[in-house]
Amino acid sequence: MRGGLRKALFVTLLVTASGFLAALFPALFGLADLRQGVGGWALACLAGLAVGIAGLWAMLTLLDGHFDQLVRLHGAVLGAGVRGGTLPDSWKQSDGRPDELQRLAGAIATVLARDRADDRRVDARLSAILGAIGEPILVVTQTGLVSLTNARATALLGQDRLRLGGSIFAILDREALTEASAAAHAAAAPVERILPGVTGDTYATRIAPMAEPDGLLLVFLSDMPGHMPSPVSGPAEHDMGLHDMPPDIPLRPDLPLADLPALSLDCETTGLDVASDRVVSAAGIVMQGPRLYRHLAYDRLVNPGVPIPASSTAIHGISDAMVADAPPISEVLAELSGLLRGRVVIGHNIAFDLAVLRAEAARHGVAWTDPPALCTALLFSFLYPRHRDLNMEAVAAMCGAEIEGRHTAFGDCLVTAEIFAGMLPMLAERGVTTLADAERIMAQPSIMLARQHEAGWHGSAAGKPDGKAGER
Numbered sequence: 433m434r435g436g437l438r439k440a441l442f443v444t445l446l447v448t449a450s451g452f453l454a455a456l457f458p459a460l461f462g463l464a465d466l467r468q469g470v471g472g473w474a475l476a477c478l479a480g481l482a483v484g485i486a487g488l489w490a491m492l493t494l495l496d497g498h499f500d501q502l503v504r505l506h507g508a509v510l511g512a513g514v515r516g517g518t519l520p521d522s523w524k525q526s527d528g529r530p531d532e533l534q535r536l537a538g539a540i541a542t543v544l545a546r547d548r549a550d551d552r553r554v555d556a557r558l559s560a561i562l563g564a565i566g567e568p569i570l571v572v573t574q575t576g577l578v579s580l581t582n583a584r585a586t587a588l589l590g591q592d593r594l595r596l597g598g599s600i601f602a603i604l605d606r607e608a609l610t611e612a613s614a615a616a617h618a619a620a621a622p623v624e625r626i627l628p629g630v631t632g633d634t635y636a637t638r639i640a641p642m643a644e645p646d647g648l649l650l651v652f653l654s655d656m657p658g659h660m661p662s663p664v665s666g667p668a669e670h671d672m673g674l675h676d677m678p679p680d681i682p683l684r685p686d687l688p689l690a691d692l693p694a695l696s697l698d699c700e701t702t703g704l705d706v707a708s709d710r711v712v713s714a715a716g717i718v719m720q721g722p723r724l725y726r727h728l729a730y731d732r733l734v735n736p737g738v739p740i741p742a743s744s745t746a747i748h749g750i751s752d753a754m755v756a757d758a759p760p761i762s763e764v765l766a767e768l769s770g771l772l773r774g775r776v777v778i779g780h781n782i783a784f785d786l787a788v789l790r791a792e793a794a795r796h797g798v799a800w801t802d803p804p805a806l807c808t809a810l811l812f813s814f815l816y817p818r819h820r821d822l823n824m825e826a827v828a829a830m831c832g833a834e835i836e837g838r839h840t841a842f843g844d845c846l847v848t849a850e851i852f853a854g855m856l857p858m859l860a861e862r863g864v865t866t867l868a869d870a871e872r873i874m875a876q877p878s879i880m881l882a883r884q885h886e887a888g889w890h891g892s893a894a895g896k897p898d899g900k901a902g903e904r
Contacts, residue, residue: 437532440494448487454480501533503861507854508832509540518544519832555670562668568652571642571670572600576609577727579647579674583666588635588652596671597727600650604629609639613648616641624653645675674727678720683774683804685868689856690721692867694776694806696852697768698844699785700748702740706787706888710736711761712750715841716771719778722853724846730771731842733758748840761792765800772803776867780808780824780848783889804867808851810874810881815858822880824848831855 455477508519519541562569568585572578576599586594593603600609605628612625622640629635640649681693697716703709711734718728733750735758745751768789779785782805793800812819812827819830828834828847831854864870874881884890 437494437498441491444487444490444494448484448491451480451482451484451487455484456480498533503857504830504832504854505533505537505540506857508537518548556667559667559670562670563666569668570594570600570650570652571645571647572650573645573647573675576600576606577674579645579672580668580670582668585652596669597674602630604635612637612639613641615639616648645672646677647675671727676725676727678718678723678725678728680774681720683776683867685866685871687867688721688865689859689867689870690865692719692721692776693774694719694721694778694852695771696724696845696849697772697777697779697782697785698841698848699788700750700841701788702736702738702744704784706784706791708791709788710734710738711764711788711792712736712740712744712755713748713841714764714768715845716768716777717842717845717849718771718775719849719852722856724849729842729845730767732764732767734761734764735759736761760796762796762798765789765793765796765798769800775803777803777805778808778848778852779805780827780844780851781884781889782807783884784887787889804871806852806867806870807874808848808855810878811855811859811864811870812851813878813880814864814873814876815855815862817878824851827851831858 519537562580563582565582566584568588569580569582570578570585571580578594578596578598578600581594581596589603608625608627612623612627616623616639620641622638624636624638627635627637636653638651638653640651642649678693681687681691683693695716696719697714699711699715700713701709701711713733714730715732716730718725733755735755737760740750740752740755777786786802786805790800790802792798808827809822812830813822816830819826824844824847828851831851833847833850833854859865859870864873
């Protein structure tokens, strides 16, 4: 219905005013006197009062629901960065929302789509220009990720080896390229080198340092005999987002959640007993507040050293054959420790994941210190204390997040990151804006926290979850 909220408020206001007028009319004209008993006019007065109070309550409910939906839309817009600049599909349907709010969501979705279309148009033009360059060219990040390549470079180095986001060190010798990079940065000018490839090939290359974006431009020289492929053409491929790195912000209690250096973490396991079950997969995505750095993602299968129960495989899809050649948990713990350094770990029922990792570290004699952690389930239970369903699907629906790749470590990381981004404006409305604020409310007594303690997730006490605390 067009103007749904406006009309609903007008109707409830009319009903409220009519009710209170009906209650006042008999009293003003002396038609109702309760000292003489409850007669017809007295009943009319009481009925009008009841209608007025009901109408007032309906108005407050409509307004409260409307502002709650606005906060959720705010969260969905923040979470759009996680989804690549789109609103969740749920905002494309009315779902009983007022027409005004639905039009606002539609306008935001249109602007986001227009921005993405403009970006794609600029990208297409840039790709065409770079594709017309005669020499094979590459751009790599400071960590060696390929962020740009033209068709000639792909033909020269091999389509099976050269890909966006792949490591240049899978093609060129690491030591030689690192030395050339240092020389170029020291001279603040391009240098020319003969770079050896990992398969024995050599490439005459001009290496130019770049400050913005930080990295290197590699130009493969056309006068190197025997190396140039037949002429090729085509647009360049690029992803300049690979150069983005989170700022180095030290953790402190008063750090705003919107600037929080974090790692969205999830583990898949052989079961739900934190004392004895093992990790079979671990994934993490680096965050800075609501922003994701997908190129800094971590995703590993883990060989648990024990058979994976069929009941667990049915949930996460990981079998014994899939982890046969995977690294042991000791290697993964070392890698996770490096990723978590200086960051807060975020997860849905993250105490479960940390308890399993803690037990694995003790089992294998690996040094491990629990990082500071924020649990999206506990944060949500603070926002909605009467909401009993705190599994990831229910919380995602309330926060405007979309479920993709559920019960895979990487998929659950993405969902958790989107949930956290969507929660930020809701938490801010309740005065929770800093890391210390979030840690304080998570420590408040709640049914969810009590269940996590009973399951043995927060300490050394052994115990098995009853399925209620850890519907992960």
